[in-house]
Amino acid sequence: MEKIVHAIQDEYSADFAWCYGCGRMNESGHHFRTGWDGERTMTIYDPAKEHMALPGFVYGGVIASLIDCHGTGSAAIALHHKNGHKIGDGVEPPRFVTASLQVDFLKPTPQNVPLKAVGTVEEIHPKKWKVHTEVYANDILCARGEVVAVVMPSTFLEKENS
Amino acid sequence: MEKIVHAIQDEYSADFAWCYGCGRMNESGHHFRTGWDGERTMTIYDPAKEHMALPGFVYGGVIASLIDCHGTGSAAIALHHKNGHKIGDGVEPPRFVTASLQVDFLKPTPQNVPLKAVGTVEEIHPKKWKVHTEVYANDILCARGEVVAVVMPSTFLEKENS
Numbered sequence: 001m002e003k004i005v006h007a008i009q010d011e012y013s014a015d016f017a018w019c020y021g022c023g024r025m026n027e028s029g030h031h032f033r034t035g036w037d038g039e040r041t042m043t044i045y046d047p048a049k050e051h052m053a054l055p056g057f058v059y060g061g062v063i064a065s066l067i068d069c070h071g072t073g074s075a076a077i078a079l080h081h082k083n084g085h086k087i088g089d090g091v092e093p094p095r096f097v098t099a100s101l102q103v104d105f106l107k108p109t110p111q112n113v114p115l116k117a118v119g120t121v122e123e124i125h126p127k128k129w130k131v132h133t134e135v136y137a138n139d140i141l142c143a144r145g146e147v148v149a150v151v152m153p154s155t156f157l158e159k160e161n162s
Numbered sequence: 163m164e165k166i167v168h169a170i171q172d173e174y175s176a177d178f179a180w181c182y183g184c185g186r187m188n189e190s191g192h193h194f195r196t197g198w199d200g201e202r203t204m205t206i207y208d209p210a211k212e213h214m215a216l217p218g219f220v221y222g223g224v225i226a227s228l229i230d231c232h233g234t235g236s237a238a239i240a241l242h243h244k245n246g247h248k249i250g251d252g253v254e255p256p257r258f259v260t261a262s263l264q265v266d267f268l269k270p271t272p273q274n275v276p277l278k279a280v281g282t283v284e285e286i287h288p289k290k291w292k293v294h295t296e297v298y299a300n301d302i303l304c305a306r307g308e309v310v311a312v313v314m315p316s317t318f319l320e321k322e323n324s
Contacts, residue, residue, distance in 0.1 A: 015216075016216065018214055018215075018216055018217055019214070019215050019216070019221060020212055020213050020214055020215070020221040020223065020224065021221060021222075021223045026212060026214070027212075028210075028212035029212065030223075048190075050182055050188060050189075050190035050191065051182050052180055052181070052182055052188070053180075053181050053182070053259070054177075054178065054180055054181070055180055059181060059182040059183060059227075060183075060230050060259075060260045060263065061182065061183045061223065061224075061226060061227030061230050061231070062182065062223075062227075064223060064226040064227065064230065064263055064265075065221075065222075065223030065224075065226065065227070068222050068223050068226065069223070097215070097222075097267075098222045098267055099266070099267060100264070100265065100266045100267065101222065101226055101263075101264070101265045101267075102262070102263070102264045102265075103226075103262065103263045103264075104261070104262045105259075105260055105261060105262065105263075
């Protein structure tokens with residue numbers, strides 16, 4: 001199984017690291033971690049046994065979750081790069097939220113295989129990025145997704161504290 | 163909090179009741195349950211504390227999962243009705259899988275509020291139905307979704323046993 005060595009989610013500030021999908025502070029979550037291989041973004045995830053649609057096949061909601069956080073993570077990597085930084089250089093990256101999520105389930109996704117989400121990122125506005133993702137199991141393309149991610153509004157944390 | 167009395171997922175055969183989203187046999191899952199209020203389909207779900215995007219807001223992947231299983235459940239209700247049956251009449255309903263899932267996240271979704279997914283169903287082919295869903299928290303529309311659901315191919319269980 002390939003590994004993501006440097007993940008953008010490792011660099012989010014602790015306040016922004018509670019996401020059930022990709023937050024390192026959330027003990028119960030999936031802990032999706034998204035890296036950069038020089039050309040594309042990549043998230044590798046091994047679903048748990050209970051994450052099934054039927055025995056033998058991965059639940060679509062978990063695949064959608066993978067595409068969702070891979071999308072916000074990929075957008076964060078792209079804007080961080082645009083700002084002249086790279087993962088692990090000690091500068092906190094931007095944090096994105098999901099405006100929309102589209103998933104096409106192309107094939108039943110087998111269990112007991114690590115899933116690999118691979119992404120390309122397109123800037124559609126300085127604060128709004130589109131991420132195109134393919135999810136592979138054993139090099140078989142099982143799902144294709146698209147996320148529109150926007151820079152997190154400052155009101156998110158303000159609301160929490162109000 | 164409103165309750166779903168008769169849910170279509172209660173009627174799936176045990177073989178098809180393992181879904182992490184809506185399977186009653188899956189001890190770790192969300193146990194989404196979808197009913198019919200006479201006009202629309204409805205799924206009510208109270209996310210767990212850990213299902214957060216940030217503290218105070220529900221994780222989008224859980225909302226996508228709700229829309230996903232609400233979609234397949236709604237399609238099953240619609241085809242069951244078309245076949246002359248209703249939930250709880252003792253006849254096993256059809257079982258759908260998700261071909262595609264689209265979610266627009268309209269507002270940050272507050273935690274500690276039951277979510278209500280409300281659906282309308284449109285037949286686009288005898289085995290392919292489109293479900294339009296709105297997700298409300300405290301009567302505030304937080305997300306809108308669309309699922310294309312198809313009748314589960316028989317190969318699903320055959321593959322499992324092969």
